[in-house]
Amino acid sequence: MSEKHDQSDAQTTGHVWDDDLADLTNQPPRWWMLGLTASALFCVVYFIYYPSFPIVTLNTFTKGIGGWTAIKEMEDAQDEVEAVRGKFEAKLKGMTPAAILADSELTEYVIRSGKVLFGDNCAACHGQNGIGTHDKDGLFAPILNDDDWLFGGKIDDIHASIENGRRGIMTANKEILSAAEIDVLADAAAKGQPTSTPLFAEKGCTACHGEDGKGFQAMGSANLTDKIWRFDGSVAGIKRTITHGVNAGDPQGRVADMPSFKQAGKLSDTEMKKLAVYVYKFGGGQPDAPAAATDAKPAN
Template sequence: MHNKKEIDHATGVETTGHEWDGLKELNNPLPRWWVWVFIVCCVWAVCYWVVFPSWPIPGGATKGIEGYTQAKELAESQQQITARQEAYMAEFKNASLQDIMKNQKLYEFAIAGGGSAFRQNCAVCHGTGAEGGPGFPNLNDDDWLWGGTLADIQQTITHGIRSNDPDARVSQMPAFGKDGLLQKEEIEAVVGYVMTLSGGPHEADYAKGKDVFEANCTACHGPDGKGMRDMGSANLTDKIWLYGGDRQTIYQTVYNGRGGVMPAWGERLDPETIKELTIYVHQLGGGEADAGQAADAPAAQ
């Protein structure tokens, strides 16, 4: 037996002295830094097993000395959020909508809560940006069917439109063609007339369309076609169309009638959330002032 180191002539690297079928293994140990990193990782892993839940056991896993779980972290985070909300909620509950609009902190609290509630409950119809779509109003403009004051918006959200709530806003546009109230020629004429109210060209049957409109439509839309908020009827003169302003769509509207439904959120949401939603919708861009009051929010002053 000898201790002489054998050097591989091809590589100049020491061999381990082992040989198999004419093959010899080179002695290339791992770098010292890598070995220390490996040792540190092993120690860290053992500490992790002790501190945090890790090893599966019957009925779950080891709890760890910290007792940490993501569910526990979530619960603690929710408690912190609830505590911050409670700092405002007591004052918020007792404040009127007008008082909230005058109080910067309560106003910001309402906007934050209202935005969250809107995305959870209202965005499915009105869109995440409240831009609306066919049959669903755009809440960013000042074109309101039932009114855009704080009181109007709160009433609409609370009781809905054509919902089952006894205090819901209710109106019904007749299906003039489907129910045989008007003949096809009369519908064609009144559609042409309606299009002129928002700047469209006069057609040959303009006079006939005007007569049909005055006899059948003015009770809700008014003699000038600007609508009536008490009836929830649309302004036909502003080029803002809930279902579409092309001739075919207007014809379908007159022929079949329209009557969208909005849920009564008072049955599903608490009063504070409805107040938050009211202020959030009001500040989107088209909110109107209550009688004798300014519509500006604190943040806009």
């Protein structure tokens, strides 16, 4: 310290600089000495308790009396996580997707693991977060995070889509309808008014798309009145769908094939339930409304 004060009775080390600055021999402050002693003591205790000192010649080290190792600490932490997970996983086994959905704590847990499962198994076709993927024919795999469903957005519909796969089938019409008839039907459908032409009923479109043209979820037959297009929605694109069909074996026809994950055996029952809840919770899932059981909602 180079404070300037009366040094008449202070001891100095005898060093003086600039005629004025003397090196005093005062004791360091008490708090400082206490701190020094405490940290020295801490070192000794730490040294004895934890593994600390390498014994190079024996290729080992002092193990410490506390038995601590980094691996053991990690294993303990893992055991804790497993204990929590195990509790949830055991519960999930016996539950239906609807029951899981009704339990907010389980739902939260399921959504966390569902994200990884979806990324690994579904995102390649349905896009990250279910935004859908497109090829030159339009939507390759449907958007899952909206509220338009081909096969239904109730929790059990979604679960069934995952377990059994989906493959909507529409017959090809190239040998059944004339080019002029296909033109009329395509124009009407493009306007969102498929039933505006009597051909729609006469040519049997109603068998799969319904009297009102809104489709049936049991068949995944698209709603033709909402102008939301599963495939190319231009007049030319619609003509192609009508002419060559969907999944009907026509080389120019549309292909839409969702694999059955149960058949593939790639996912466990619990994993398929988790995914159903995860997809439902994208926001487009539809609650089980008691009165609206046969309501055919728009398809995408």
